[in-house]
Amino acid sequence: MNPKPLHLESRCIHGGQRPDPTTGAVMPPIYTSSTFIQESPGVHKGFEYSRSHNVTRFALERCLANLESTGLTEEEDRTQGGFAFASGLAAIATCLELLDAGQTVMCMDDVYGGTNRLLQRVRQRSQGLKVVFVDMSDTAALERAAQACKPQMIWAETPTNPTLKVVDIDAVARVGRAHGAITVVDNTFASPILQRPLECGIDIVMHSTTKYLGGHSDVIGGCLVTSRRDLAEKLRFMQNAIGSVMGPFDAYLTLRGAKTLAIRMKQHCESAQKIAQWLTTQPAVKTVVYPGLASHPQHALAARQMRMNGVPAFGGMITIHLHGGIAESRKFLERVHLFALAESLGGVESLIEHPAIMTHASVPTAEREALGIMDSLVRLSVGIENTEDLIADLAQAFA
Numbered sequence: 001m002n003p004k005p006l007h008l009e010s011r012c013i014h015g016g017q018r019p020d021p022t023t024g025a026v027m028p029p030i031y032t033s034s035t036f037i038q039e040s041p042g043v044h045k046g047f048e049y050s051r052s053h054n055v056t057r058f059a060l061e062r063c064l065a066n067l068e069s070t071g072l073t074e075e076e077d078r079t080q081g082g083f084a085f086a087s088g089l090a091a092i093a094t095c096l097e098l099l100d101a102g103q104t105v106m107c108m109d110d111v112y113g114g115t116n117r118l119l120q121r122v123r124q125r126s127q128g129l130k131v132v133f134v135d136m137s138d139t140a141a142l143e144r145a146a147q148a149c150k151p152q153m154i155w156a157e158t159p160t161n162p163t164l165k166v167v168d169i170d171a172v173a174r175v176g177r178a179h180g181a182i183t184v185v186d187n188t189f190a191s192p193i194l195q196r197p198l199e200c201g202i203d204i205v206m207h208s209t210t211k212y213l214g215g216h217s218d219v220i221g222g223c224l225v226t227s228r229r230d231l232a233e234k235l236r237f238m239q240n241a242i243g244s245v246m247g248p249f250d251a252y253l254t255l256r257g258a259k260t261l262a263i264r265m266k267q268h269c270e271s272a273q274k275i276a277q278w279l280t281t282q283p284a285v286k287t288v289v290y291p292g293l294a295s296h297p298q299h300a301l302a303a304r305q306m307r308m309n310g311v312p313a314f315g316g317m318i319t320i321h322l323h324g325g326i327a328e329s330r331k332f333l334e335r336v337h338l339f340a341l342a343e344s345l346g347g348v349e350s351l352i353e354h355p356a357i358m359t360h361a362s363v364p365t366a367e368r369e370a371l372g373i374m375d376s377l378v379r380l381s382v383g384i385e386n387t388e389d390l391i392a393d394l395a396q397a398f399a
Ligand SMILES: Cc1ncc(COP(=O)(O)O)c(C=O)c1O
Pocket: 087, 088, 089, 090, 112, 114, 115, 157, 161, 186, 188, 189, 207, 208, 209, 210, 220, 221, 222, 344
């Protein structure tokens, strides 16, 4: 019998999981051992050293591979194309090692500040990478730039952090294929519940698992997931050779968080949609950027590519431009209570932040301003508290 494939809600809980063979434990134990006994030199149970092989990390990696639908079997790759790292940036840094010195990365212009910093301030110097930033939300610009710079890797992020631009993932895959470039999508903001880059033909999906996958703001981590066997082989080598692996405690926490991802995403999306609509009625707010609003420039594209169970769903992130400048933004941010003024996103609790001073301070000022990351811009990560309570908090801060 070939059972019907499970829905994503079930795969969050069961994907890549099986009871522990030693005890039957339903949840994977935290295997802390750094090393494993060998009967004779080179004769062992498939586990040698925990940087290379860790049962708890493998359980998370198989779960991530399952959630992103790599389609690889354990015979093709031990963790089916899923790889977990010590942070999102460690995952990005390892991914860039797929390139040779002097090669070209074409990168979305508005990306997480740390991605921009790693490319411009580290890898340009240490790896001689050529970095070309392009506004990929304009598909024609994406095609033109690829034609001009002939990239070996295309790095897209969608929706972007923090201006929530949306990139056509099908187009990135098509352009990548046409130029023989490895395509990567940072899927952190959407999560595998809303957006399916591998199914669109993207080569590698990256996540900061610190965000929605972990979901509780209590663990830092990152992952790379691929459906290409050749890339899985290279990433397995790189993960071990570079060594920035996720530890077993963190893997356990992330796996625990991922079990409720689908149900959390549902609430994040419903609440953010209501709050975004309410924000459009507030006199203190100049503009609201949310892919679920008809006013968003790529709303139609977002409705096509961000879906939960086939229904458009736009995630939990909202960006607003306030009237006024830094003084007005500061006053508003100091007055919120339920929204915590803090970096990061994607947790059960609502967070609010000022990208120009906080998460994107590492992006050079001129570039930041060109991207529209102004002093009036505030980013909200809508948690899963009661929506009315969240609106009441924002209302009292505006008042
Ligand atoms: C979209 C995106 N990608 C990557 C990262 C980096 O992840 P980490 O902070 O886990 O290193 C972040 C962190 O905020 C992010 O928002």
